[in-house]
Amino acid sequence: MTEKYRNITSKLSPALALALLVGVWAAVCGFGAIPASMLPSPGAVGAALVKEFPVLMRHAKTTLAEAFAGLGLGVALAFLFASLMDRFRILYQAAYPLLVITQTIPTIAVAPLLVLWMGYGMQPKIALVVLTTFFPITVALLDGYKSVDPDEISLLRSMGAGNLQVFRYIKFPASLTHFFSGLKISASYAIVGAVIAEWLGGFDGLGVYMTKVKKAYAFDKMFAVILLIVVISLLLMLLVTLLRKILMPWERRKF
């Protein structure tokens, strides 16, 4: 009972805070404190969202396709690199500082280059998503591999296990917790990365839509698309959490 009660209250307070915020927003618009041309009311945003829904969905499909392709590639590359860096110490020493440096380069600065190199299709968007998602997952995996108790490795070695078996039965499962934390961050980065790349040119996608409505000063549609991006990011993070629950059944059954 108390558990359930606590659960309800813990969800109630953020919901109230959100409702309050929207209420203040609606009041500000309703009293005309800020002209509707600058800040559309929540109602207007909602109306725009409904009206533009089919168009938004078409664009969202492209953005999601880019985000998933980029995230998938990013995860695959991160697994490959992290595993190799874990296996070969020299590779870790050589590549890790470089990886950190690449993270200090702002995404927005690389995006135009990618567009110049790869054109206006999906490729530069996917490439940017790979660049933004690769790092957090690689670091998470490396941390996960290093979190393994060396005695567990000794135990497996004493059973006669080779490197691959140590990886499969110890390092890989031990890194999953870290991996999913990294994936959760990367999932939201993936959407943002795809949108940023789309700003700089393209035919489809939420970022392309955003630049179009910006040029038309259609604030209500601008807000609608931002709202949609937030919802999509949240859904992706939820998907990661679900995946984690399915793939890590031992976390659920503590007692």
Add this chain to the structure above:
Amino acid sequence: MNTSAVERSLTVEGVTKSFGGDPVISDITVHLNRGELVCLLGQSGAGKTTLFNVISGLYQPDAGRVLLGDENVTGTPGKISYMLQKDLLLPYMTVLDNAALPLVIKGVKKSEARERAWAEFEKFGLEGCQKKYPSQLSGGMRQRAALLRTYLSAAGVALLDEPFSALDTLTKSAMHKWYLGVMREIELSTLFITHDIDEAILLSDRIYIMGGKPGRITNEIVIDAPKPRPADFNLTEEFLQYKRKIVSML
């Protein structure tokens, strides 16, 4: 005991090991007869765990050799089962999969490994725990599961590094009784490390005392009392005599 029928399970001859020029154990010679329970007793830092790492094949010794029966297994892991200080049950596997792991590592098919492991659960007092995760077991049960896994690693000889040290006194004495029983049933020869003199006298057929720097075998004591020993064995004069003798040697 001293008949010619006694079969050697394990022979360790003149094992020396140093790390970075710093000798940790020097010229260690010990043996284990079939069905025997022999204890290594000594202060921390005497190199007991290093010796176990050599016997299990994890370390290659600088000198000396390890024989399992007549087979030279020096520096060859996977031949002698080894239970490290912690139970080290992997949290992301069920107890059944944990127990079956050594078989899977040796290349037994997963379904067959599970079947073979399942069959041993009752013997180890773990019936009904197969599908649980290690975090759902109590300390004593975890230790049993770890022993079951050790047993399935390689039948014959087991190395146990302070297997019962993390348990509370009551659980510990229950585990002693249980272990002696199960050991006889599965015909296991055991070499084990402990700091606990009482535990050593209660369980062992023989005790090796280790000490010095680098660690050496300084004494060997035969505990000549019938097994299983009565519950109040540690209150007898005989027990106290052994204890006095050991304390004077340490």
